[in-house]
Amino acid sequence: MDQTYKILVVDDEPDLEPLILQRMRRQIRANEYEFVFAQNGVEALEKLNADSTIDMVLSDINMPKMDGLTLLQQLPGVDPNLRAVIISAYGDMDNIRTAMNRGAFDFVTKPIDFDDLKITISRTLEHLAEWREALSSRDQLVALQNELSIASQLQQSILPKNPPVTDMYEVSANMEPARNVGGDFYDFFNLDEQVGLVVADVSDKGIPASMFMMSSRTALKGAAIGVGDPEKVLEEVNNQLHQDNPTFMFVTLIYAVFNPDSGSLTYSIAGHDPPMLVSADGTVTELPLTKGVALGIAPDIVYTQETVELAPGDTVVLFTDGVTEAMNANNEQFGLTRLADVFDGNSPESALAANEAVFECVRNFAGDAPQSDDITCLTLRRP
Amino acid sequence: MEFSHDRSGDTLVVTASGRVDGSNASDFLESLQGMFDPGDQRIILDLGGLEYISSAGLRVLLMAAQNLDRQSKSFSICSLTEAVGDVFRISGFDQIINVFPSVEAAKQG
Structure with missing residues (x-):
């Protein structure tokens, strides 16, 4: 500094x-x-x-x-x-x-x-x-490119570092920003004896989107701390974001709460791809989608939640569409099947290994094709 | 992104094909709004030829839908391909915007 x-x-x-x-x-x-x-x-x-x-x-x-x-x-x-x-x-x-x-x-x-x-x-x-x-560049009406680079730094500055790794649970998270577009973020925080996990994708780019991202993160963390049930948390955050949203931005996300003592993971989804479960034996399943809508676009939406029990050795993979929609030179998308294939019969040894495997496979698949969206992946493993 | 439109009475059917993502979402919005006439009461967007829509594209549809709703006009989309239909289902936009299987169904809806 x-x-x-x-x-x-x-x-x-x-x-x-x-x-x-x-x-x-x-x-x-x-x-x-x-x-x-x-x-x-x-x-x-x-x-x-x-x-x-x-x-x-x-x-x-x-x-x-x-x-x-x-x-x-x-x-x-x-x-x-x-x-x-x-x-x-x-x-x-x-x-x-x-x-x-x-x-x-x-x-x-x-x-x-x-x-x-x-x-x-x-x-x-x-x-x-x-x-x-960001504020000074807005005042000076700088070039879009510069605005985007500031927006991407703002985005980086809200990502928490040092994900928790204990004997009870391991978390690993990574976000690889695209050059021009994207508004992904992740978060993790302690809730008494439990841990809250978030993977999110904001609909727009630039400084206004970064500000929306900030509000989303703060509103979610605030609601997570007070409200408890993920479905109720999303209901509250949705109403908060909708109240002051003249430009129709929205954010899709998964919010999950893991209880390390019982091994149960409860999640609720707002317009986002459901998580993937990799069992200790290498079986890969897509967890059920819950009911809900991307946050911020309409008031009083009802969200639902699902609970899944993680056995020792199980890993849950939360990701954004930057993973599944990553393209190669032939304009093919990485897709859910390739994501599942990363772990099929090959259960990861740690949350970090799982996370690195996802990024490595996406990178190998994409080759030299330009990255068009942020790529975010958060993995949770019960050792 | 390619567009065409067909007006009969107070119903406007806009056909859009190609891909909508962050790079052309604002063109998409401009083209779409440029096709609306004050006399149109019902706007149907036929997305049968749409291969891909990103969240930036969804936002354009949301803006159009809210804008038309404020003018008490009806807005619906139809004929989604499986991939685009999945995007609507997962994002929950199918609960916000009226979705129909075909132009005919949208006209009756």
Whole structure:
């Protein structure tokens, strides 16, 4: 990073300030980050109003005078381009959800894991940098090509890194962007003892589509945290996205929740290809499609969900149509059959191996033919 | 992408063939809207010759459908090939836009 980012930390616990200064001393000394502190929402607003160079807010929820959730509501009035990360008690899903709905970019839970906090801060700031570039290029009405390259960086900046690999479950995810079009993204996040998984495809390209992608991601994560059942989550996200969608953008996606203890995977689909199940013995099946429509185009759609029990050694493959519609030089599509053939009789040894196998087969098939759409694949394996 | 159209009374049947993806979706929208007359009350889009439609193409259909709906005009599509029919079924667009097996069925629908 070639600029110093100023981060406002808002918490009424006096211990946090010395702890942050100590744990972040390397970043502070390298002039990457500068921290300012406030004890509550009122003081935070005073500091923000007095200092327009603050880039990001890291705020606790429960504080005297003005709490973190109220502060979040006030932030757009101070500077609509501020990004906020919320610190919340572990398991306090209601508050986290409210925070995401009020525009928080992300959250970390207490007790604070500083490695996690560092990753979250750097991802938020990376996103902020792309966002600012997008805004300035929009102001300058730059060439489409440049807009698309910024949009693709915005897209990259919302993808989480370091997918979880434990004895209970393994996740691997990859997105290979197309040069010009595409709006794929994936996400994974912890939900108490479970893990939420998302693979999505936004209908358009460019900066407006990136912004729609951002809203989709935040709305989904917020709903996932509070609502529980995938079918209800999609119902809520659909209504949220539809409310403010004058340009008829939409997103197709699969949202799945895996319970590592029981091995059950519950998923709901919004206008997207269903996942593929590769059993431990190498049998490949397409999981059933659930009822639903791409998100954002019509209100009050009813979604349904399905549950599948994963046995040890089973792998589930979530993908976008960039995989199945990848073309070779003869204008043939990769298709579902070739995707199934990747694993037929050949169960993968890890989620990562499964993911790499998909990309390798698509690449070999496509050869030198230009890639016309983003290619995304997320694999979940129960070891 | 190729188009033709056939008007009888207040019904306009537009036939589209070829491929619609991100590279020609905006041309698709312009061509489509250019064919509408104020007097058309019922628009039927015959996609029998359409080989492929991407999500960008679906969005154009959605815009056209909502636009016509606002003017209280009827819009339907028909004669989908299996591949295009799958796209409509999986995306759920068959629940949003009226789909008929043939032009005749669409005229009666």
